[in-house]
Amino acid sequence: MTQLPPLRLTGADILRDGEMQRRSLAVENGRIARGPLPPVDMTGYLILPGIVDLHGQAFERQIAPRPGTLLPVETALRATAREAAAHGVTTAYIAQRWGWEGGIASPDFAENVLQGVSDVAVAALIDMRAQLRLDTHTADSQQRLLHAIRRHGVDLVVFHDTLGASGQWSEDPALQARTLGVPLAAFEAARTTAKGQSRLVPRHLCQLAEAFDTLGVTYGSHGDMDGETRDRYRLLGAYVAECPADPRAAAVAHATDGPVILPAPALIQDDPRQWAMLRRGLCDILVSDCHYPSLAHAAWSLVDTGQMDLPRAWSMISATPAHLMGMHDRGRLDHRARADFVVMNATTREIELTVSAGRLAYLSGEAGARLMASLSEARIAAE
Structure with a gap:
């Protein structure tokens, strides 16, 4: 540099x-x-101001450019840092899954990515950090998770229930298994094991919330399907609503002073549900999700459609996410x-x-x- x-x-x-x-x-x-x-x-x-991206998954394309192909984690992260920088990102949270599914969503793989972020961040072009998207049905790896968070200084976690109301993998398990790089039989066995932990989930999440408060971790939920789900997470202290799947969840978050995060690529794709939430004022922060160029593009889309002026639109990808994470030294161009x-x-x-x-x-x-x-x-x- x-x-x-x-x-x-x-x-x-x-x-x-x-x-x-x-x-x-x-x-x-x-x-x-x-x-x-x-x-x-x-x-x-x-x-x-440089872009502060709280949820970036584009690195998955660098690690697994196609099903069955896994490249070295550090090589992928270095390429990701260069890509993010080219699109104005100066603080990048690498969003890694910690789940029951196996493959690139397993705790083993997550620990490799966390170590990779720690190693690459020392000489990266930008400030690289890690976010964990934690499947709720992982009570059996709770202590391992907390150890990894402490060791690598993870300060942002979102809960994601893939077996509850969302059930996003249940429709096509074969496709998901192939995407994760695991045999279908192993994926289905892991899903059965995860379902068996359902009764442990409420206590598991309460224990994690208490630990996160002690560790200073900001936490929330991902993909809430309705207002009731968002409210349950809020009662745990998980105020951040990341990529809610329904406007009712975003409305509950705003009514209870919780920030709402939406994926910038969805706005570029003219997703009507995402735009509806934004027009109702139910969005505070935009994230790259799987596509870094969408961040600046989405900010300009808000300007060009008359939703807001550039300073306000740009704050959704700079000042506001920096403030959420307590990074008071960035997201603005002030003296010092x-x-x-x-x-x-x-x-x-x-x-x-x-x-x-x-x-x-x-x-x-x-x-x-x-x-x-x-x-x-x-x-x-x-x-």
Whole structure:
């Protein structure tokens, strides 16, 4: 990674204090700074806070590009970091399943991914962290789970009931087994074992909630099918509603001050249910889910359809998720904040620069050429 020298980006429209402002942005020692630093002209560009993505599953395509093919975890995560940076993500939560299904959703595989994130994060282009999507019917691995969370510093977990009302794998177990990379017989046996834990689930979740509160883990639920399900999780302390499957669940979350997270790709695909929740004001945060380019694209879709202005739309992928996770040093371009930002072509809306903690994570286009020319001139002058 290349640490930027002290510099000041000028001529751009910058998102600051909830509005677009024509002003300069100074960067020094990985932080937003002040002062008369060497200028770099960014006329014709927008400078926006780096994207904070709380739920990214695109790495699964890098690990398992097709059924039956598994590539090294670290190689996949490094490629994922580069892909995320290219689309403006400066803080990326890798969403890994911890479930009963086996294969790439098993505790064994989850531990490999958590270790991979820990290893790759040391030298990654961006800030990489892990989120766990925890199947509720995993009481038999509770202590193993808590050990993994402590060891790897996992600070975001969502509960997901794949055997209750959602029952999402029951319709085509053969397809799911093939996707996970496990024999159908093994998948069905695991499902039977998981169903046998049903009576243990309520106590299991209560114990986890108590442990998460102690550990400072933010937790919620994934894919709630109705308002009653969301309310049950809320009573546990799981306030975050991630990708609710029904507007009633999102409505209950908002009525009880719980943030609602929706997948950005669904908006790009014009999913009517997701758009209905958004138009009703039942969405606080957008996540990449399986597709990093959708984050910026979705923000602009909200602008182009008249739902909200750019500062508010962009806050759904920057300031608001950062606030939820207590990351008060990012998601905004304030003095002394972490220098996480993107430089976007105002005409094409293409991201041409991504900077994470003052380090170059992605560089392209005219903005990249201007930056490199300025740095070359500074080196020649210094010599």
